[in-house]
Amino acid sequence: MEGLLIHAVLRELEKELPAQNLGLAFPEEGTAAILLKGRTGRLFNLVLHYRPPTPSLALEPGRLQGEPKTPFQRQLQARVKGPLVEASQLKLDRVAFFRFAGEKGFVDAPPSVLVLEATGRNANLLLLDEEGRILGVDRVITKEVNRYRELRPGLPYTPPPPYRKLDPRTLAEEDLLPLLGKPLKEVIRHVDGVGQELLRELARRAGLTPETPLDEAGLGRVYRALKTLVEDPSLRTELSEELRRRWAEEEKEALRKxxxxxxxxxxxxxxxxxxxxxxxxxxxxxxxxxxxxxxxxxxxxxxxxxxxxxxxxxxxxxxxxxxxxxxxxxxxxxxxxxxxxxxxxxxxxxxxxxxxxxxxxxxxxxxxxxxxxxxxxxxxxxxxAQRPKGEKGLKVGLRYTSPSGFLVLVGRNAKENDLLTRAAHSEDLWFHAQGVPGSHVILKTEGKNPPLEDLLFAARLAAYHSKARGERQVPVDYTRKKHVWRPRKAAPGQVLYTQAKTLFVEGLLPEPREEA
The missing domain is CATH 1.10.287 (Helix Hairpins)
Incomplete structure (x- = not known):
């Protein structure tokens, strides 16, 4: 989730603070929902999805259900008490802080702070005390994993490494001059809070494509579009015919290259x-x-x-x-x-x-x-990317046959991952090892519901062709290809996905072996 999108959620939340905390629910292992009653009387859930690769923050109506499913969630239920009095963001980074006042009772609950790090495959949720010391964390991070900072109970909380980018809320038009002559996609490197998704929306609002070199007039259009993006970062899909044509050309070039x-x-x-x-x-x-x-x-x-x-x-x-x-x-x-x-x-x-x-x-x-x-x-x-095995020409990916006879395709590198996923039928099943680099795996079902043994076969291929190869319990996410998309101008093989289910399999190569 990108920084400006988090900023928009927090801006809406601030209108309701302080908000009465009516209790926590845990719809799934990677999700916590705090039921709040705002100062306007509005009843809503602050939903924190904190597991990689697609963390998110949202305000949702109704009352969510779910008992704690992990020791960390049980700790949250016991310690996060009292009204929510403050919600803030680290610059426009994907890190949000939620301060709860605590409550008096038979056993007093001291104030606490929840920290959501919505940072893609490094996503995490932490519980801190008033002084900023870590009380609990969903995913412990040791020095062996991250030399810059450790995240484990008992240590003071260290935020992600600092960086220098332009703040779109306060920047002036002349601050964008370093982008003169460069493609619009360079905005991500210079402007805080804008990622691949919002880049596409920014391009749409400016009437440009991500590859458009920026002249002085283009810089002005980008500046004005950035200001509207700060006020309303919601994503839209409508494009002018000219932009649609130009983006289609870029899409073809991305495939052709x-x-x-x-x-x-x-x-x-x-x-x-x-x-x-x-x-x-x-x-x-x-x-x-x-x-x-x-x-x-x-x-x-x-x-x-x-x-x-x-x-x-x-x-x-x-x-x-x-x-x-x-x-x-x-x-x-x-x-x-x-x-x-x-x-x-x-x-x-x-x-x-x-x-x-x-x-x-x-x-x-x-x-x-x-x-x-x-x-x-x-x-x-x-x-x-989908030529039959015996046909002359390019053949993309490794090919396997599942126990029931379905074709299974495995990308061997980022470009093949990109081609296989783009070319898959919308109802094919897409697999990827959760939270680690690895191959995209396509189970060619075209809408059919394969038996569990086929799902496990494809999941083991995804686990084997990933950094988790050889491990005993590898979580593998799978979903229909129609729920998988590549953010505009993201690097080949980088995707987002929704409505996924998870299988736990061994990271070993299944039988039968590769076809060719």
Whole structure:
């Protein structure tokens, strides 16, 4: 969740403070909901979702239910008492603080502070005392994990590392001058509170694309759009026809670029091999010379000194010939060694004669494929990732067959993860190991409901092809592909998702093995 979105939630919450705390509920292991009655009489829940990879903060109506499911949640229920008197944010970072006043009673509950770190895969929730000492934490962080700070009970709380960015609430238009001539997507690096999602909304409001180089007029449009984003950071989807066309072109280029790069890599490899084959042909003369030397050695055995490193013999044409020797070998063995070298060179040349036309033909095919790629529309580019196994052309990802016969695709790198997820059917199932880097796994169901053994098969593939490989209990999230999206201009393979369920599996490669 991005900083300006958190800021908007806190701004709405501040209107109700101080708010009476009516108790906590825990709908799931990674979610805490505090039922509040605001000073206007409004009844609502402050919902903190604090588990990676998609933490969030929201104000929701009604009354949520759920008993504590973890020791940390039981600690929250016991310690978070009294009215909510303050809600604040660390600059526009994804860190929010909620201070509760405590309450008097048979056993007094002292004031406490909840800290939500909505920082993607590093998300966490902490409970602090008045002095800022950690009383409890959902995910303990040790020095082995993070050298900058530890998060464990008993230690003073240390916020995430400081940074320097422009505050969109107070910046002036001239503060954006460092962006002059740079693409709009550079805003993320310079302006606080704006991430990939809000970048897309900012571009929409400014009438630009994330790749648009900013001139002076563009900077003015971005400045005005930023100010509206501060007041209302809600995300919208409508685009003008011009923007829709330009963004579609960017989408095609994002898909086309890795495909062209893969073809270029293969062409470079084939051209290097072609050079080796040409060199093998050129060395045929060297093979003939080696054979003549070997013949001469055998014809002049008595003239070769024992243990010599070289010898000069009269050639068959009457001219002297110098022959290097291995002093540890006899003249016959030196001759055999020369014959062997000559035979290897001849075999390589013979192989090269067969491979040169095939390699040249393959290079022509790949060059033609490059030209075809440059003309494909979006649907055609997406279809490349889903070619049947036997069809010529690019094949993206590892392929497995589930126990019930469903195709399972596994990305081998960030670009393949991106292509597989983009090209998947909206009703296919998408899997990823929770909270760690790893492959995107697609179970090709196209809306069918596979049995549990197929779900576990795909989940184990996701666990095995991740940083959790080999672990005994790996949480793997899965959801329909339609609930997975890549934020605008995010790095390849980086996605957000909703409505996920979690399976716990071993990080071991399941059977059956990879198809090809």
């Amino acid at each position: 890795p495909l062209l790069e893969a073809l270029d890599r293969e062409i470079r490899t084939l051209k290097a091999r072609l050079g080796d084959y040409q060199e093998a042909l050129e060395r045929l003369e060297e093979a003939e010379a080696l054979r003549r030397r070997a013949d001469l050695l055998l014809a002049r055995l008595k003239e070769v000194p024992k243990g010599a490193e070289k010898v000069v013999l009269e050639g068959f044409d009457g001219k002297p010939v110098e022959i290097p020797l291995d002093p540890a070998l006899s003249p016959q063995e030196n001759a055999r060694k020369l014959y062997d070298r000559a035979r290897r060179l001849e075999e390589l040349a013979e192989k090269a004669l067969d491979l040169i036309p095939k390699t040249e033909a393959r290079i022509r095919e790949l060059e033609a494929e490059k030209e075809r790629l440059r003309t494909l529309d979006l649907e055609g580019l997406l279809a490349l």
